[in-house]
Amino acid sequence: MLDLLIHNCHVLLFDEQNQPTIARNQDIAISNHLITSITPSSPVEHQDASQIINAHGQLAIPGLINCHAHVPMVLFRGLAEDMSVDRWFNEIIWPVESNLNEEDVYWGMLLGLVEMIEAGVTTVADHYFFMDQAAKAVSQAGTRAALGWAIFASQGEDALRNSERFVEAWQGAADGRITTWLAPHAPYTCDDDYLRATVKLAQQLGVGIHIHASEDKQQVDSSLQKRGITPIQVLENTGILEQQTLIAHGTGILPQDVELLTKYASHVGVAHCPKTYMKLGVGLTPIQSLRKAGVAIGLGTDGAASNNTMDIWESLRLMALTQKQQAGNPEVMTIGEALDIAFRGSAATVGLRGQIGELRPGALADLVLLDLSGAHQQPLHNIPANLIYSTRASDVQTVIVNGKPIMLGRKLLTLDKAEVIRQVNKTMDRLAQRIPGRKIQDYNP
Amino acid sequence: MLDLLIHNCHVLLFDEQNQPTIARNQDIAISNHLITSITPSSPVEHQDASQIINAHGQLAIPGLINCHAHVPMVLFRGLAEDMSVDRWFNEIIWPVESNLNEEDVYWGMLLGLVEMIEAGVTTVADHYFFMDQAAKAVSQAGTRAALGWAIFASQGEDALRNSERFVEAWQGAADGRITTWLAPHAPYTCDDDYLRATVKLAQQLGVGIHIHASEDKQQVDSSLQKRGITPIQVLENTGILEQQTLIAHGTGILPQDVELLTKYASHVGVAHCPKTYMKLGVGLTPIQSLRKAGVAIGLGTDGAASNNTMDIWESLRLMALTQKQQAGNPEVMTIGEALDIAFRGSAATVGLRGQIGELRPGALADLVLLDLSGAHQQPLHNIPANLIYSTRASDVQTVIVNGKPIMLGRKLLTLDKAEVIRQVNKTMDRLAQRIPGRKIQDYNP
Numbered sequence: 051m052l053d054l055l056i057h058n059c060h061v062l063l064f065d066e067q068n069q070p071t072i073a074r075n076q077d078i079a080i081s082n083h084l085i086t087s088i089t090p091s092s093p094v095e096h097q098d099a100s101q102i103i104n105a106h107g108q109l110a111i112p113g114l115i116n117c118h119a120h121v122p123m124v125l126f127r128g129l130a131e132d133m134s135v136d137r138w139f140n141e142i143i144w145p146v147e148s149n150l151n152e153e154d155v156y157w158g159m160l161l162g163l164v165e166m167i168e169a170g171v172t173t174v175a176d177h178y179f180f181m182d183q184a185a186k187a188v189s190q191a192g193t194r195a196a197l198g199w200a201i202f203a204s205q206g207e208d209a210l211r212n213s214e215r216f217v218e219a220w221q222g223a224a225d226g227r228i229t230t231w232l233a234p235h236a237p238y239t240c241d242d243d244y245l246r247a248t249v250k251l252a253q254q255l256g257v258g259i260h261i262h263a264s265e266d267k268q269q270v271d272s273s274l275q276k277r278g279i280t281p282i283q284v285l286e287n288t289g290i291l292e293q294q295t296l297i298a299h300g301t302g303i304l305p306q307d308v309e310l311l312t313k314y315a316s317h318v319g320v321a322h323c324p325k326t327y328m329k330l331g332v333g334l335t336p337i338q339s340l341r342k343a344g345v346a347i348g349l350g351t352d353g354a355a356s357n358n359t360m361d362i363w364e365s366l367r368l369m370a371l372t373q374k375q376q377a378g379n380p381e382v383m384t385i386g387e388a389l390d391i392a393f394r395g396s397a398a399t400v401g402l403r404g405q406i407g408e409l410r411p412g413a414l415a416d417l418v419l420l421d422l423s424g425a426h427q428q429p430l431h432n433i434p435a436n437l438i439y440s441t442r443a444s445d446v447q448t449v450i451v452n453g454k455p456i457m458l459g460r461k462l463l464t465l466d467k468a469e470v471i472r473q474v475n476k477t478m479d480r481l482a483q484r485i486p487g488r489k490i491q492d493y494n495p
Numbered sequence: 496m497l498d499l500l501i502h503n504c505h506v507l508l509f510d511e512q513n514q515p516t517i518a519r520n521q522d523i524a525i526s527n528h529l530i531t532s533i534t535p536s537s538p539v540e541h542q543d544a545s546q547i548i549n550a551h552g553q554l555a556i557p558g559l560i561n562c563h564a565h566v567p568m569v570l571f572r573g574l575a576e577d578m579s580v581d582r583w584f585n586e587i588i589w590p591v592e593s594n595l596n597e598e599d600v601y602w603g604m605l606l607g608l609v610e611m612i613e614a615g616v617t618t619v620a621d622h623y624f625f626m627d628q629a630a631k632a633v634s635q636a637g638t639r640a641a642l643g644w645a646i647f648a649s650q651g652e653d654a655l656r657n658s659e660r661f662v663e664a665w666q667g668a669a670d671g672r673i674t675t676w677l678a679p680h681a682p683y684t685c686d687d688d689y690l691r692a693t694v695k696l697a698q699q700l701g702v703g704i705h706i707h708a709s710e711d712k713q714q715v716d717s718s719l720q721k722r723g724i725t726p727i728q729v730l731e732n733t734g735i736l737e738q739q740t741l742i743a744h745g746t747g748i749l750p751q752d753v754e755l756l757t758k759y760a761s762h763v764g765v766a767h768c769p770k771t772y773m774k775l776g777v778g779l780t781p782i783q784s785l786r787k788a789g790v791a792i793g794l795g796t797d798g799a800a801s802n803n804t805m806d807i808w809e810s811l812r813l814m815a816l817t818q819k820q821q822a823g824n825p826e827v828m829t830i831g832e833a834l835d836i837a838f839r840g841s842a843a844t845v846g847l848r849g850q851i852g853e854l855r856p857g858a859l860a861d862l863v864l865l866d867l868s869g870a871h872q873q874p875l876h877n878i879p880a881n882l883i884y885s886t887r888a889s890d891v892q893t894v895i896v897n898g899k900p901i902m903l904g905r906k907l908l909t910l911d912k913a914e915v916i917r918q919v920n921k922t923m924d925r926l927a928q929r930i931p932g933r934k935i936q937d938y939n940p
């Protein structure tokens with residue numbers, strides 16, 4: 051008997067040329083966390099399943115993947131607006147982050163998870179503090195996550211030992227939904243010895259490394275000036291790139307860096323968060339040249355203190371629009387390529403190539419059912435185009451992770467949204483306080 | 496007795512420095528299509544009103560304004576993707592538009608109106624064909640509209656006479672909700688004599704002119720090469736700029752054009768549709784220099800064949816993000832300036848300065864109630880920031896135009912959405928057909 055049958059939906063597939071196609075009126079069978087078959091729909095009375103979701107007219111797509119976030123920063127949504135990167139860090143974000151305690155991170159993580167589930171995001175690569183709380187929240191929410199505890203060289207050996215403990219406690223937890231990563235903050239806050247120690251620990255534990263690097267051109271210029279090498283070269287010299295590596299942003303990646311990354315392409319991905327880059331007025335990740343070099347590109351939101359939402363639909367749309375705009379050419383970043391990045395590129399970036407990001411027998415059963423009946427979707431001349439240019443987070447109806455429904459007909463099944471919002475509101479005044487002289491770091495890359 | 500009381504909402508206001516402020520817990524009184532007062536909330540049992548909407552915790556904002564659209568083009572959503580402007584016109588759009596009949600435009604207009612009402616758009620400046628049908632649809636929908644029947648010089652005198660008849664039939668119709676405009680397509684499809692004849696007719700009828708001009712750099716280069724003057728200079732030479740003028744796009748507007756426009760600034764506005772520009776890989780309207788010159792800037796969507804939606808929230812967000820990105824400076828296009836453009840700039844652009852786009856006693860009662868309780872809005876540190884960077888069309892709960900609710904708690908009161916979608920779906924296959932050799936114009940600016 052099947053665990054779950056999704057009955058009579060349309061399904062987003064990719065053909066042999068990587069082009070999106072829509073298979074109409076299909077049944078998706080799910081057992082033991084996996085998709086076991088996708089077949090033309092047959093009458094439901096002939097089916098043997100513990101649970102059947104009737105999805106007539108809805109579109110099944112792979113669950114969305116957020117490849118780089120600081121989820122609990124939803125607590126700071128709207129606090130730091132219209133300001134430069136260094137003021138953003140030094141005047142607001144790093145001072146307010148010094149207020150955070152474990153309980154804040156727990157409720158902040160839950161708020162961000164509610165927002166993501168409601169928007170169809172089933173996996174997030176999160177890079178933050180107090181990650182036991184984040185892992186606890188993910189366990190409860192029922193989503194998938196790649197969790198890394200952000201560390202700075204200034205925190206020394208203790209932070210590495212804590213990361214080790216975190217990995218041992220949570221790697222593979224929650225029915226395999228949680229993977230753990232080491233998360234040194236960035237080459238400008240972690241010296242080479244610290245990065246090398248991180249690599250050694252990652253090898254010992256068998257986990258990947260999630261790190262900010264070449265976030266913008268200024269950081270690259272500064273690194274070249276101070277050290278004569280780029281931040282990506284630092285990652286190579288310290289051995290980081292030998293590991294599964296998730297590079298956040300990389301908008302300052304130079305052509306020489308792309309060439310260097312080619313030989314690590316099998317296990318290095320770059321998370322692209324276009325809304326943050328536009329909002330902070332920095333450049334764009336060189337997506338096209340990285341993809342040509344074989345490096346996976348995935349979509350992320352970054353934290354809500356810069357992005358303001360955790361909405362991957364928006365990242366997808368902005369990625370496609372900014373690529374066309376930057377090239378001055380509407381023929382680049384086609385619908386097929388954009389969807390390939392959003393789904394399969396993102397899966398590879400978070401280290402789950404082939405396991406998530408596509409609907410096929412044998413893949414993990416992480417999927418989303420979309421309502422296509424909205425006025426803003428009609429008429430349905432071109433469903434793949436709609437996924438990029440018309441779909442809203444609010445079109446997400448049902449969310450299934452690891453074969454289990456966690457939202458059904460927009461009703462959350464695992465979390466109490468009202469209680470999460472009530473808890474966050476209780477602390478919002480304290481969280482907005484900036485105590486003079488207190489901040490977790492100084493931004494001076 | 497009041498016609499309508501909106502009880503206990505928060506209200507978006509602008510202070511004397513044009514900065515957005517939120518007045519909490521207010522009552523908005525409405526009579527004879529107008530807002531008559533906005534005052535601190537008092538118990539509802541002391542109020543005398545025909546209808547009371549309890550809006551506790553919701554935010555009242557001015558109805559959104561779409562300053563440039565071809566609404567019935569929602570019929571072609573997704574049909575022309577990933578292609579250059581000239582292929583977009585010559586291979587797809589102008590051929591498929593030759594299939595359109597009056598009934599198509601009626602249902603297409605209704606579909607676009609449903610989409611806009613659900614997204615909080617209360618006024619649209621529309622530029623299309625068979626505009627009697629568009630006006631009929633607007634009358635039924637209950638929205639406000641500035642309607643212009645698109646004409647080309649190739650259609651000759653007949654088109655001018657038809658525009659005259661259209662203006663006489665519909666100017667001020669539907670309780671004043673409809674204004675009419677003349678709508679010569681563009682300087683590259685209307686020769687100077689035709690534009691002069693349009694000006695003469697506009698003067699005679701007392702209406703404005705809505706025209707595409709300097710849509711992109713290529714058009715400007717071509718005009719300079721062929722004639723030695725820019726399209727904006729053509730508008731001046733032919734007398735267009737003496738009238739109330741709504742210029743669509745203007746991404747090719749040059750510094751010399753901005754200087755020229757300064758002396759017409761009291762009655763000229765430019766509609767900015769950033770999603771279309773990004774998608775087609777053209778530049779951006781020089782918003783900042785036009786605003787410095789006193790020219791109103793408003794937000795538009797353009798048609799859904801390029802934008803894919805009719806969502807002004809998206810135009811607002813993309814306008815702010817692209818300005819910061821283009822300047823390489825996150826401090827430009829502040830929240831206050833972006834909201835000023837979205838509301839008051841847009842009102843001036845559609846010729847309704849001071850009448851819509853702001854909530855104050857004496858203004859027309861066009862307003863929207865937003866639900867701020869969504870996870871993607873919380874916590875509410877900064878409501879004005881949320882309006883630009885977090886709000887979704889689906890947060891719109893209630894829409895009031897001319898003092899009358901047309902959507903209440905997301906239920907449409909004037910239109911039958913299911914029937915509209917059914918009618919559009921009936922014709923979608925025919926509408927997607929391209930008959931060889933048939934197109935309404937040839938794109939060769």
